[in-house]
Amino acid sequence: MPALEELEIEFAKAWDDPEFHEQLNKLLADFVGRPTPVYRAKRLSDQLGIDLYLKREDLAHTGAHKINNTMGQALLTRRMGKHRVIAETGAGQHGVATATACALLGQECVVYMGEKDIERQALNVHRMRMLGTEVRPVTSGAGTLKDAVSAAMRDWVATVDTTHYIIGSVVGPHPFPWMVRELQKVIGEELRDQMDGSERPQPDVIVACVGGGSNAMGIFYPYVGSGVRLVGVEAAGYGLETGEHGASLVAGSPGVIHGSMTYLLQDVQGQILEAHSISAGLDYPGVGPEHAYFKDRKLVEYTSITDEEAVEAVKLLASVEGIIPALESAHALAWIAKVAASLRGQTVVLNLSGRGDKDVQQIIDLVDSDE
Amino acid sequence: MSRQRLAELFSSCRDENRAALLPYMTAGLPDPAGSVRLFAAMADAGADGFEVGIPYADPLMDGPVIQEAGDRALAAGSGVDVALDILGQVVATTGKPSVVMTYVNPVLRMGADAFAARLSGAGASGAIIADLPVDEARPFASALARHDLGLVLFVAPTTTEARLESVVRSSPPFVYGVAELGVTGERDMASSHIESLVGRVRRHGDVPVVAGVGIATPDQAHRAAAAADGVIVGSALVRRVMEADSVDGAAGSLRQAVGDFARAMQRD
Numbered sequence: 001m002p003a004l005e006e007l008e009i010e011f012a013k014a015w016d017d018p019e020f021h022e023q024l025n026k027l028l029a030d031f032v033g034r035p036t037p038v039y040r041a042k043r044l045s046d047q048l049g050i051d052l053y054l055k056r057e058d059l060a061h062t063g064a065h066k067i068n069n070t071m072g073q074a075l076l077t078r079r080m081g082k083h084r085v086i087a088e089t090g091a092g093q094h095g096v097a098t099a100t101a102c103a104l105l106g107q108e109c110v111v112y113m114g115e116k117d118i119e120r121q122a123l124n125v126h127r128m129r130m131l132g133t134e135v136r137p138v139t140s141g142a143g144t145l146k147d148a149v150s151a152a153m154r155d156w157v158a159t160v161d162t163t164h165y166i167i168g169s170v171v172g173p174h175p176f177p178w179m180v181r182e183l184q185k186v187i188g189e190e191l192r193d194q195m196d197g198s199e200r201p202q203p204d205v206i207v208a209c210v211g212g213g214s215n216a217m218g219i220f221y222p223y224v225g226s227g228v229r230l231v232g233v234e235a236a237g238y239g240l241e242t243g244e245h246g247a248s249l250v251a252g253s254p255g256v257i258h259g260s261m262t263y264l265l266q267d268v269q270g271q272i273l274e275a276h277s278i279s280a281g282l283d284y285p286g287v288g289p290e291h292a293y294f295k296d297r298k299l300v301e302y303t304s305i306t307d308e309e310a311v312e313a314v315k316l317l318a319s320v321e322g323i324i325p326a327l328e329s330a331h332a333l334a335w336i337a338k339v340a341a342s343l344r345g346q347t348v349v350l351n352l353s354g355r356g357d358k359d360v361q362q363i364i365d366l367v368d369s370d371e
Numbered sequence: 372m373s374r375q376r377l378a379e380l381f382s383s384c385r386d387e388n389r390a391a392l393l394p395y396m397t398a399g400l401p402d403p404a405g406s407v408r409l410f411a412a413m414a415d416a417g418a419d420g421f422e423v424g425i426p427y428a429d430p431l432m433d434g435p436v437i438q439e440a441g442d443r444a445l446a447a448g449s450g451v452d453v454a455l456d457i458l459g460q461v462v463a464t465t466g467k468p469s470v471v472m473t474y475v476n477p478v479l480r481m482g483a484d485a486f487a488a489r490l491s492g493a494g495a496s497g498a499i500i501a502d503l504p505v506d507e508a509r510p511f512a513s514a515l516a517r518h519d520l521g522l523v524l525f526v527a528p529t530t531t532e533a534r535l536e537s538v539v540r541s542s543p544p545f546v547y548g549v550a551e552l553g554v555t556g557e558r559d560m561a562s563s564h565i566e567s568l569v570g571r572v573r574r575h576g577d578v579p580v581v582a583g584v585g586i587a588t589p590d591q592a593h594r595a596a597a598a599a600d601g602v603i604v605g606s607a608l609v610r611r612v613m614e615a616d617s618v619d620g621a622a623g624s625l626r627q628a629v630g631d632f633a634r635a636m637q638r639d
Contacts, residue, residue: 001504002529140438141429150431157432158553160529255476257429259502269451270480271428 003160008175010080015182020075027071028186031104032061034068035190038200038349044320048340051201051347055191055219057354058325064354065187065215066097070166072183074101077164084108084163088152090117090145090211091281091328092124093354094168099133101166109133112151114143117280123358142274145211145284149258169212170288173259177288184218191349192222201347205229208351209331210302211246211282213291215353224299232291233335235277236304246275248287249295249302257286263295278307278362279327281354309334311363314356326354327362374521374544376468377496380419381545381579381600390596391419392633393581395472395555395605396612397440398423398457399449405618406449407460412622413608414465417633421461421469422499422603425454430474432501434556436606440613451477459493470523470544472499475511483514490520497521497544505538512541523547526572526580528564539575546578547603550595551585556606558585566598589635596636604632 014020028034036056045052057065070087077085085107089095095111102109111128115137118125128135141147149172156165170177170184195203206223208216210232220230237245245251252263257272265273265285275285294300305313310327313334318324325333329352336348356363384391394413399406410421426441426449433441449457454471462469471490478486478500490498497520503511505524512522521544526535529552538546548568551558565582572580582595583603595602611628615621 001534002531005531140435140442146429150429153431154434154554158551160552255479256474256502257476258431264476266476266480268480270477271445271450272476273428 003156004173004175011076011175011179014076014079020079024072024075028068032067032071033059034186035194036060038191038194040200041321044317047320048337050336050340050343050345052336053195053200053203053347053349054323054352055187055349056352057187057215058323058329058352062093062097062100063357064093064097064326065184065218066094066168067100068186068218069168069180069183069214070094070097070101073164073166073179074098074105074107077107077166078105080164082162082164084110084159085166086110086112086152086155086163087166087168088112088145088148089168090114090148090283091279091326092117092121092128092358093281093326095133095135096124096127096131098166099128099131102133103131110136110155112136112138112148112155114138114145114148116143117145117148120362121280121358122361144275145280146272146275153258169214170217170290171212171258171260171286177260177290180214181217181221181290184214185221187215187218187351188220188222191219195349203228203349204346205231205343206349206351207231207233207332207336209233209282209328209353210249210287210291211235211284211328212286213288215351217288217290219351220300224294230300231335232300232302233331234302234304235279235282235331236306237276237278239306240304244276245304246277246282246284247304248285249291250304254292260286260289262286262289262292278310279331281326281328282331303335305331305334305338309338311366313337314359314363323352324356324360325352326356327359329353330356373519374496375519377420377521377544380468384419384600388638390599390636391581391601392417392629392636393420393422393601393603394418394608394629395422395424395603397426397437397444397609398454399426399444399447400440400609400612401443401618401621402447403449403453403457405621406457407464408618409612409622409625410461411464412626413629414467416626416629418467418629420467422472422605423454423458423461423469425451425471425473425477427474427477430501432554434554434606436557436610436613437555440609443613451481455489455493458495462494468496470497470499471495472501475500475503478511483511484517487514487518487520490515491518495520497523499523499547505534505541508541525549526568527552528568535571536575539572539578543578545581545601546572548572548580548582548599549584550582553584555584557587565595569598589631592632593635597638602636
């Protein structure tokens with residue numbers, strides 16, 4: 001608890017400090033490549049009968065929005081006088097983004113990753129190691145994101161004097177969900193400028209995938225309560241009816257996981273259940289607590305997409321627009337494609353939160369096993 | 372049984388100039404029936420009371436030994452309901468004051484009041500809720516108090532004075548003093564923290580302090596017992612159960628270990 005209190009105070013100070021913003025903004029511009037473009041997907045728009053724009057977080061350095069958060073938190077680590085960083089990762093994108101920020105700032109970095117995820121995201125494991133990070137396999141539980149978060153938290157309680165825990169999403173105990181939201185809301189703030197009705201229209205609908213929910217939080221937050229329709233898409237895995245999914249908001253119930261009260265997947269006795277998703281980044285039985293609030297207040301709609309639908313969406317974007325999206329982001333696209341008839345003529349923004357290079361092997365294996 | 376039983380235990384231990392030995396054991400390890408026998412063996416060997424662990428799927432505060440114990444217990448059919456039944460049998464057969472160790476989500480799921488009623492029915496003296504900070508503790512402490520049970524709260528070497536004060540002010544049946552930062556598990560080092568932690572707690576009020584986390588050897592227990600009102604030994608005992616090839620083997624191994632700890636905790 002004292003570590004969380006200290007972190008809250010330190011981040012609040014940094015976030016009030018123009019010098020911190022100056023350092024961060026310079027890195028975001030020159031190193032990360034922000035602002036990321038907004039691209040009008042013309043061919044897919046024509047095909048779906050909507051006006052579809054992609055917010056290209058996949059073009060941020062390291063290939064996903066995760067780096068917005070890690071650059072900020074790595075700078076904060078330095079400001080707090082700590083020299084060691086730990087992180088958890090599911091798909092490996094947050095791990096790579098953390099490893100990258102730590103390499104840049106000369107910080108020691110350890111990333112916890114479930115052994116199942118190490119297998120299905122081998123490319124990102126190699127990237128992290130090349131960046132000088134130690135990847136520690138987590139064998140407890142199902143060997144996925146939940147177990148990696150738990151392992152990182154266990155490390156942190158013993159090493160808090162020297163170590164900062166860069167959590168990868170808007171989850172965990174306060175101040176993490178707030179801090180990660182503040183660092184990710186740059187996505188929505190840029191979009192507001194890029195689609196202000198002058199050069200491009202204002203959006204009618206913004207769609208993002210939700211695992212822990214950081215990319216969705218980042219793009220939604222500046223629009224909450226604005227009248228723009230916001231849709232978060234969770235992982236329905238093999239289908240909600242099978243019980244094997246990651247749809248905490250759509251099919252879960254309130255409880256406490258990793259220090260926040262939110263919606264989660266649990267049994268009647270309150271045991272946390274394993275999530276399932278083809279996408280390692282959505283394979284988490286909880287969700288950021290502010291998304292739970294948005295759901296209860298009906299500020300954001302939440303829905304879900306199956307593994308199969310997500311894989312089809314990867315192929316769709318690749319073949320029609322020449323962009324291979326991450327399996328995570330493909331969930332959001334799959335929902336758009338699925339309900340396109342009801343969105344006819346509307347301006348729809350997809351948060352293309354990450355690129356799909358990391359998933360290619362997994363999709364090839366899947367296609368092979370089907371044949 | 373009630374929290375009064377714990378108060379009596381600490382008071383009689385003070386009269387005898389010794390610390391209470393409170394072993395932790397995962398309920399339902401190696402299986403529900405065998406589990407009760409293991410608690411009985413520890414009572415025979417000198418345990419003064421118990422911390423009965425409800426196996427949980429995501430035990431954030433626990434190290435590898437108790438994580439694995441929880442997984443094995445769950446696989447062997449244990450869970451919240453079974454663990455509470457075991458607790459009832461342990462209290463009934465040993466007569467030792469016992470607290471449950473759980474995480475907050477199962478308590479929320481059942482409802483704090485229903486949970487407290489179940490504990491009371493089982494004859495428990497209180498509960499330790501590992502991931503419940505003092506800031507959020509009030510509704511749980513009140514529900515337990517309505518059933519004459521106590522909520523144990525944690526303090527660590529990093530706990531601030533303000534937080535220490537609010538912990539002591541909530542008058543827990545005892546304060547769980549974390550001897551070593553980090554998760555539960557055996558450590559090589561001798562803890563230097565517990566003495567100063569007991570001193571800091573005492574400046575805020577006269578509440579029993581029980582040392583736990585990282586106490587794995589009789590020697591470490593001896594040193595903790597010099598300062599604290601009680602000592603919790605967990606992973607070192609749980610490991611013996613997981614290494615044994617039968618319930619009888621585990622009971623024998625525990626009897627010896629608990630006896631060694633009890634003897635070592637005599638004050639010089």
